Every structure is written in C-alpha cells, then in structure tokens.
Amino acid sequence: MDAGLHLLEHQNLSSLGMREVTREAGMSPAGFYRHFRDLAELGVALVEESLASLHAMIRATLAEQGEAEARIDRTVEVIARYVREHRAHARFLARERHGGVRPVREAIAAELRRFAEEVAGALGAQPESAGWSPEDVRMLAELYVDHMVSTAAAFLDAGPDGPGMDGSGSEGPGAGGPGSDGSREGCEGEAERRIARTARIQLRLIGVGRRHWLDS
Amino acid sequence: MDAGLHLLEHQNLSSLGMREVTREAGMSPAGFYRHFRDLAELGVALVEESLASLHAMIRATLAEQGEAEARIDRTVEVIARYVREHRAHARFLARERHGGVRPVREAIAAELRRFAEEVAGALGAQPESAGWSPEDVRMLAELYVDHMVSTAAAFLDAGPDGPGMDGSGSEGPGAGGPGSDGSREGCEGEAERRIARTARIQLRLIGVGRRHWLDS
DNA sequence: CAACTCGGCAAACAGTTGTTTACTGAATGA
DNA sequence: TCATTCAGTAAACAACTGTTTGCCGAGTTG
Numbered sequence: 001m002d003a004g005l006h007l008l009e010h011q012n013l014s015s016l017g018m019r020e021v022t023r024e025a026g027m028s029p030a031g032f033y034r035h036f037r038d039l040a041e042l043g044v045a046l047v048e049e050s051l052a053s054l055h056a057m058i059r060a061t062l063a064e065q066g067e068a069e070a071r072i073d074r075t076v077e078v079i080a081r082y083v084r085e086h087r088a089h090a091r092f093l094a095r096e097r098h099g100g101v102r103p104v105r106e107a108i109a110a111e112l113r114r115f116a117e118e119v120a121g122a123l124g125a126q127p128e129s130a131g132w133s134p135e136d137v138r139m140l141a142e143l144y145v146d147h148m149v150s151t152a153a154a155f156l157d158a159g160p161d162g163p164g165m166d167g168s169g170s171e172g173p174g175a176g177g178p179g180s181d182g183s184r185e186g187c188e189g190e191a192e193r194r195i196a197r198t199a200r201i202q203l204r205l206i207g208v209g210r211r212h213w214l215d216s
Numbered sequence: 217m218d219a220g221l222h223l224l225e226h227q228n229l230s231s232l233g234m235r236e237v238t239r240e241a242g243m244s245p246a247g248f249y250r251h252f253r254d255l256a257e258l259g260v261a262l263v264e265e266s267l268a269s270l271h272a273m274i275r276a277t278l279a280e281q282g283e284a285e286a287r288i289d290r291t292v293e294v295i296a297r298y299v300r301e302h303r304a305h306a307r308f309l310a311r312e313r314h315g316g317v318r319p320v321r322e323a324i325a326a327e328l329r330r331f332a333e334e335v336a337g338a339l340g341a342q343p344e345s346a347g348w349s350p351e352d353v354r355m356l357a358e359l360y361v362d363h364m365v366s367t368a369a370a371f372l373d374a375g376p377d378g379p380g381m382d383g384s385g386s387e388g389p390g391a392g393g394p395g396s397d398g399s400r401e402g403c404e405g406e407a408e409r410r411i412a413r414t415a416r417i418q419l420r421l422i423g424v425g426r427r428h429w430l431d432s
Numbered sequence: 433c434a435a436c437t438c439g440g441c442a443a444a445c446a447g448t449t450g451t452t453t454a455c456t457g458a459a460t461g462a
Numbered sequence: 463t464c465a466t467t468c469a470g471t472a473a474a475c476a477a478c479t480g481t482t483t484g485c486c487g488a489g490t491t492g
Contacts, residue, residue, distance in 0.1 A: 012228045012315055013228075014227060014230070014231035015316060017450085018450070019448075020448095091314075099228055139417050139421075142414060142418075146362070202356075202359045205356065205426065208429055209426070243441090244440060245441095245442095247440050249482095
C-alpha cells in the first residue's frame with residue numbers, strides 16, 4: 001500500500017500497473033495477489049487508510065465548541081494540517097474522487113456523505129440552528145463539506161511540488177504588490193496563508209448568512 | 217478528439233492509450249501523430265473544447281440582470297443544462313481537474329481562474345457590492361465558482377449512467393414525500409431536481425450573507 | 433503539368449502488461 | 463512433531479503498448 005500510494009503521487013490510479021507496484025515494493029509480480037485481487041481493491045483500501053486520520057481530526061474539531069471565529073480558525077487550520085502532513089493521502093483522494101475507478105469513487109463519495117451527516121448533526125445541536133428545518137441544516141452541512149473539499153484541493157495545488165507557473169499568468173489586475181520573489185525557500189507558506197485567509201473569510205460569510213437566514 | 221472524449225467517459229486520461237484512440241477513431245496508430253504529439257496535447261485540446269460552450273453560457277448568465285432569486289434560478293439551470301447536454305465534456309473536466317496529467321490540470325486551473333475573475337467583475341458591478349474591498353469581492357467570486365464546480369460534479373454523480381446505489385443508502389432523515397412539486401421543466405430526474413434545489417438554497421444563503429456582510 | 437503539403441496506411445521494433453502455474457521456506461497450532 | 467496456512471518467488475504466456483520508417487493518394491498551388 002505504501003508503494004502504491006507513493007506511485008500515485010504522480011500517476012492516476014487507473015494508469016497504475018500492478019507490476020509497477022510490486023516492483024516499487026520490492027516484490028515479485030505474483031505476490032500482489034496475496035493481498036489484493038484487483039488494483040481497485042488496493043484503491044478502496046487506500047481510501048479507508050486516507051480517510052481514517054482525516055475523520056478523526058474532523059470529529060475532534062466538530063466536538064470542540066467556542067466562539068464562532070475561533071472555530072473557523074481551528075477548522076481551516078485542521079484542513080491545512082491534514083494536507084500538509086498527509087499530502088499523499090489528500091492528493092489521492094482529490095485525484096480519485098472523480099477518477100475512472102468506480103469502486104474507489106463510490107467509497108470516497110460514501111465517506112463524504114457520512115462526513116456531511118456528522119457535520120449536520122453537529123450543526124443541528126448548535127443554538128444558531130434553532131428554527132431550521134432538518135433539510136436546510138443538511139444543505140448547510142453539505143455546503144460546509146464542499147467548501148472543505150475545495151479548500152483542501154486549493155492547499156494541494158499551492159503545495160511545494162507544483163512550481164508550474166507559466167509565463168502567461170494573469171496575476172490580478174494591478175496587484176503588483178506581493179511578489180517579493182527573492183526568497184525561494186523561506187516563503188513556503190505564503191500561498192498557503194493566502195488560501196487559508198480566503199477560506200476563513202468565506203466561512204465567515206456563510207456564517208453571516210446563516211445567522212440572518214430566518215429573516216429574508 | 218471525439219473518439220478520445222468517448223473513451224474518456226469510462227477511463228482516465230493517464231490510462232488512455234493512443235492505440236486505443238486511433239482504433240476507436242478507425243485510424244492507423246501512426247495517424248495519431250499527424251494531429252497531436254502527445255496524449256497530453258489531446259488533453260489540452262479537449263479542455264479548450266470543453267470549456268468553450270460552458271464559458272459562453274456562463275458569460276450570458278453573468279450579463280443578464282434582474283431579481284436575485286431569478287438569477288439564482290438561471291444560474292443553477294445553466295449548470296444543469298451544461299452537464300445534461302455536454303455530459304462527456306463535464307465529466308472529462310471533473311475527472312482531469314486533479315488528474316495525473318500536469319498540462320491538462322494547469323489548463324483547467326487557468327480557465328477556472330479566468331472564470332473567477334469574470335465573476336468578480338460582474339459582482340463588483342452590482343450595487344450589492346458597494347463598500348466591498350476588491351479582495352473580498354474576489355473571494356466571493358471564488359466561493360461562487362467553487363460552488364458551481366461542486367454542483368456540476370453533483371449533477372454528474374447523479375446522472376443516468378451511475379446506477380451505483382448501494383443498499384446502505386441513508387436517504388434523507390424523514391424526508392418522506394419528495395418530489396411532487398409541479399416541474400416546469402421537462403423530464404429531469406428526481407435526483408437532479410434535489411441537487412438543483414440544494415444548490416439554489418445554498419446560493420440563497422450565500423446571498424443573505426453577502427447582504428449582511430458589512431454589519432457583522 | 434509539376435511540385436508539394438496533408439492526412440493516412442502497413443509493418444516492424446523492443447518493452448511492458450496481467451495472470452497463471454508450480455514451488456519454497458517460515459510460522460503456526462494441535 | 464507434523465500438517466497447514468501464509469507470504470513470497472521464478473518462469474512462462476499471449477496480448478498489448480508507443481514510436482519509427484517508408485510509402486501512397488488526394489488536394490492545392492504555382
């Protein structure tokens with residue numbers, strides 16, 4: 001599984017070969033069948049492995065309570081940390097969520113659905129949700145989960161392994177400011193901080209909408 | 217390109233073989249090189265083809281103006297229509313957005329960035345954005361684009377070719393009588409109407425937050 | 433008419449792929 | 463102690479892969 005995950009950082013699951021995996025793992029090709037029948041089976045195993053840690057982190061974040069602003073900060077930081085510390089897992093999930101292997105796709109979708117239910121439960125228990133219909137709470141939860149996924153994907157794209165800035169970049173109109181290109185390694189968190197800031201503001205905006213939802 | 221797009225409905229671009237493509241197209245393997253050097257080159261060509269129609273539709277939707285509620289309806293309907301009428305293109309984009317082929321990924325990301333800029337421009341021109349900083353308008357636009365992408369992906373997953381409803385389905389809690397609202401549109405599927413309803417409510421919630429943003 | 437490009441063909445090339453079969457040593461357990 | 467399971471190996475198999483080379487007819491242009 002580690003060999004497969006390592007190879008999947010640059011490839012796609014459907015393009016992965018089992019010979020490739022066994023070679024990376026230092027095994028004989030036939031040895032693969034001792035553990036998995038398919039490559040898809042390896043895929044769903046990786047899905048479970050990938051979502052275990054994320055699930056734990058999210059659950060902990062949902063449990064804690066406090067000021068809305070502090071919760072937003074914690075949430076965004078948890079997402080950033082997951083992507084930073086489990087980059088391979090996160091990329092695998094983002095890549096195969098809509099990938100070509102049906103069982104893997106469905107495994108990820110099912111887990112995300114469970115996430116949404118959990119978030120909906122936590123939201124429903126909050127006092128801000130008084131007077132909300134369960135369907136609306138559920139939709140709010142889905143919005144939060146979708147936003148979490150988008151944010152995680154943005155963190156991934158801004159990661160250190162993607163230097164691909166092509167020349168035709170349309171860098172914001174007249175936004176010449178930030179590009180202090182001097183340090184190549186020191187400013188590794190610059191793009192990530194920008195994404196985190198954006199995510200926080202977006203979450204804050206959703207929260208504002210949530211508080212003013214009943215009077216519209 | 218048509219042959220490739222057709223094959224990509226069930227595979228992933230990085231797992232696609234050029235022999236496969238030429239076979240599907242009824243050509244000789246060598247004939248491929250008359251049009252593309254790589255499979256990645258085919259990929260970016262497909263990206264441009266896929267985003268052409270979507271871009272036109274979105275631009276038209278951004279241009280028209282009216283009541284907020286009506287605009288939300290139009291927007292969601294445009295997304296649904298794009299996915300319905302250009303299913304192969306939409307799936308290709310969703311699948312390769314985080315896929316294993318770098319040039320394709322970057323082409324999609326660049327186009328989505330351009331989308332966000334366009335949306336930001338349209339938002340900034342609206343009276344509701346008075347007093348907003350350009351950065352906040354930009355973040356709002358990114359939130360809208362992300363939501364558009366998530367909604368399109370949800371429409372895809374609920375499409376007719378994905379029967380994969382496993383037994384453990386957790387249907388909405390107590391949402392017994394779903395569908396009998398008078399559908400003005402044609403024969404959309406039940407799941408699609410559910411997704412459209414969710415998307416509309418989520419957009420409405422973001423709109424509420426937007427209107428109450430300055431007093432927080 | 434002549435030159436030339438364009439789209440396409442068949443054949444060949446060396447590698448790589450997934451899968452099966454029979455075999456091997458090391459744990460494991462009664 | 464002996465049988466059994468577990469994890470892994472080597473070899474073989476046919477099928478498929480990307481790429482190159484040389485060739486060809488149909489248009490197009492001068």
